[in-house]
Amino acid sequence: MALLEDLETAADGQRTALxxxxxxxxxNEQGLVAGIAxxxxxxxxxxxxxxxRTAIERTLADGYATYYSRSRKTYWRKGETSGHLxxxxxxxxxxxxxxxxxxxxxxxxxCHTNRSTCFYLRVEDDQVVVDPV
Amino acid sequence: MALLEDLETAADGQRTALxxxxxxxxxNEQGLVAGIAxxxxxxxxxxxxxxxRTAIERTLADGYATYYSRSRKTYWRKGETSGHLxxxxxxxxxxxxxxxxxxxxxxxxxCHTNRSTCFYLRVEDDQVVVDPV
Numbered sequence: 001m002a003l004l005e006d007l008e009t010a011a012d013g014q015r016t017a018l019x020x021x022x023x024x025x026x027x028n029e030q031g032l033v034a035g036i037a038x039x040x041x042x043x044x045x046x047x048x049x050x051x052x053r054t055a056i057e058r059t060l061a062d063g064y065a066t067y068y069s070r071s072r073k074t075y076w077r078k079g080e081t082s083g084h085l086x087x088x089x090x091x092x093x094x095x096x097x098x099x100x101x102x103x104x105x106x107x108x109x110x111c112h113t114n115r116s117t118c119f120y121l122r123v124e125d126d127q128v129v130v131d132p133v
Numbered sequence: 134m135a136l137l138e139d140l141e142t143a144a145d146g147q148r149t150a151l152x153x154x155x156x157x158x159x160x161n162e163q164g165l166v167a168g169i170a171x172x173x174x175x176x177x178x179x180x181x182x183x184x185x186r187t188a189i190e191r192t193l194a195d196g197y198a199t200y201y202s203r204s205r206k207t208y209w210r211k212g213e214t215s216g217h218l219x220x221x222x223x224x225x226x227x228x229x230x231x232x233x234x235x236x237x238x239x240x241x242x243x244c245h246t247n248r249s250t251c252f253y254l255r256v257e258d259d260q261v262v263v264d265p266v
Contacts, residue, residue: 015257015263017259036178038178042176044176047227048167048169048232060256091255092253092255095248095251095253095254098181099181101178111228113141118227118232121140121227123193127148130147
């Protein structure tokens with residue numbers, strides 16, 4: 001965490017080796033951090049997936065988002081079977097390194113339910129409504 | 134998870150009790166799910182915080198975002214000391230319930246570093262750049 005704490009007060013434009021940042025991330029007990037996918041054009045938040053260091057490195061090398069499936073205990077290149085790929089536009093880390101923001105160009109719907117975003121369950125008073133998205 | 138799986142194929146507009154959804158969320162070993170705060174006006178993703186059931190209920194009752202601090206093991210109403218509150222516009226769950234999307238009106242900077250967003254560390258080739266945000 002020391003590196004990330006140092007960067008909290010760093011001047012705009014300061015550069016650090018990616019490898020050092022990847023080493024400094026506070027991966028959870030499962031070795032994962034949260035990856036938020038946001039549509040680069042509309043700004044819509046599409047989904048949250050989980051990433052370990054390998055998933056981050058594959059995403060950066062490949063230019064398409066790869067996550068780690070906790071249930072299937074395997075990597076999944078988003079859209080590998082559905083064709084609903086996420087082309088990476090930029091990748092950012094947050095201040096404490098437990099979350100990544102992937103700006104992406106999404107092919108087709110982001111959600112496996114074929115909705116445009118995974119966030120279709122909206123709270124309305126004491127109910128949850130399935131929202132058209 | 135059964136309830137959330139049922140909702141995957143629910144028609145737009147279908148309603149479910151909030152209490153049942155809160156019971157069905159797949160809280161992690163620490164009892165938490167991820168809360169993504171997005172600026173309701175600009176669409177900017179501001180931060181990711183962690184929430185347990187109590188934090189979600191406080192946020193909904195209060196109309197301002199409350200998260201759970203894993204390091205301090207306590208609730209924190211975002212901006213309670215800094216004044217940088219997040220007024221809740223809407224709250225959504227994702228398809229598998231491990232992530233929430235809070236649309237908020239942010240007072241002041243969202244990040245404790247006084248930057249507008251926590252996602253100021255941008256990957257550029259094999260380096261990470263402190264981005265003006």
